[in-house]
Ligand SMILES: Nc1nc2c(ncn2[C@@H]2O[C@H](COP(=O)(O)OP(=O)(O)OP(=O)(O)O)[C@@H](O)[C@H]2O)c(=O)[nH]1
């Protein structure tokens with residue numbers, strides 16, 4: 085099992101995961117019995133780790149912390165102290181990859197960023213398996229293995245990204261199927277609602293205002309024979325500021341490495357020119373595309389039928405399914421259709437993990453959700469939330485959270501605070517209730533409102549808020 089934590093929201097988790105799996109496969113490690121944790125991290129963190137564990141006070145591209153000091157192959161059962169009691173897997177260790185360094189190196193060597201991340205992953209995995217490059221002989225052996233693994237990775241990764249649709253060829257005898265599905269569609273079509281319904285947890289915030297989602301968010305669906313990583317994306321629109329540009333980049337990046345596209349159409353709004361163009365683009369790019377007509381609970385049968393008829397013009401679509409994401413209607417049929425398109429047999433994430441985002445991210449999103457729900461007009465669109473404190477009190481079931489709500493105009497501040505502080509109090513109370521439900525702990529939430537003039541045009545604030553899509 086390979087767990088990749090994309091701590092800097094770089095978008096390279098898939099590349100890293102696939103490279104790690106390619107390396108483990110090559111080395112004949114039973115991936116059901118071994119576990120690796122990979123962290124994609126910032127320059128600051130890798131510098132800190134280097135300082136702490138190696139007394140080197142600078143950033144490096146990759147760091148591996150192997151648990152076992154022996155070269156594989158060895159008997160997995162001979163290290164009971166490193167067996168994870170939760171899943172019975174042997175914990176091989178942790179890898180840290182500095183995304184910034186990787187990107188610099190990719191540029192220097194004229195490689196694709198994904199390839200560089202994959203290479204560093206592969207290097208790290210070999211270290212975890214006891215391989216080293218301390219002398220020429222060891223280095224030659226490691227280089228040879230790296231070359232072979234990278235060939236496997238490139239073949240698999242480019243095959244997937246060329247979307248050749250040769251599903252049958254790749255089909256394994258194994259019953260278990262998995263894959264990544266990018267959820268695309270116009271703003272407000274119900275993408276986040278659908279992810280939450282399918283995953284059965286609150287993964288992504290929802291509001292009736294368009295452009296609610298701003299990042300790529302994984303929602304992981306599991307059943308006994310399936311794992312689907314749904315990638316929720318910001319709704320497709322023409323960006324009007326730098327934040328919007330980031331959002332659209334995040335949406336298009338979700339297609340990289342995706343095994344299928346699920347395109348959502350809002351039945352209430354109808355199937356318009358923009359939907360047509362989007363669907364045609366995915367078909368042209370040879371994506372396995374499924375269309376879902378959402379919000380059927382809101383419209384007449386005739387209207388649904390009319391949209392389905394228009395979708396008949398696209399025989400390339402792998403399936404067309406009318407659904408209600410909100411009511412969970414027909415979503416089982418949708419899952420079955422998507423399952424048919426999956427070709428991997430690997431469990432990418434452990435069963436109890438339902439998103440790639442951490443609680444800090446969720447806390448910021450939930451506060452933003454409340455502002456979207458409680459505030460009108462343009463005010464909520466100009467809001468960003470920064471978590472300045474997220475601490476579990478030692479030995480207590482209490483979490484202290486402090487957050488800054490950033491607004492883009494001085495005139496918005498009193499609106500957010502409201503008469504006698506009433507609106508801000510409501511935002512904080514509703515957010516606290518949700519956070520207590522999600523974490524199971526008591527939450528003390530303190531919220532401040534700060535003005536950051538026109539921040540949606542300011543790259544450094546956009547980055548500070550975690551909207552930082554690497555090219
Ligand atoms: N009646 C009904 N409402 C729905 C359904 N699915 C979503 N909605 C509502 O549609 C609105 C938008 O839902 P979201 O899930 O935030 O839409 P989205 O596509 O993620 O929007 P962006 O993040 O802005 O791109 C919310 O008010 C949802 O409650 C549905 O099946 N039926």
Ligand SMILES: [Mg+2]
Nearest residue numbers: 275276296297
């Ligand atoms: Mg959304």
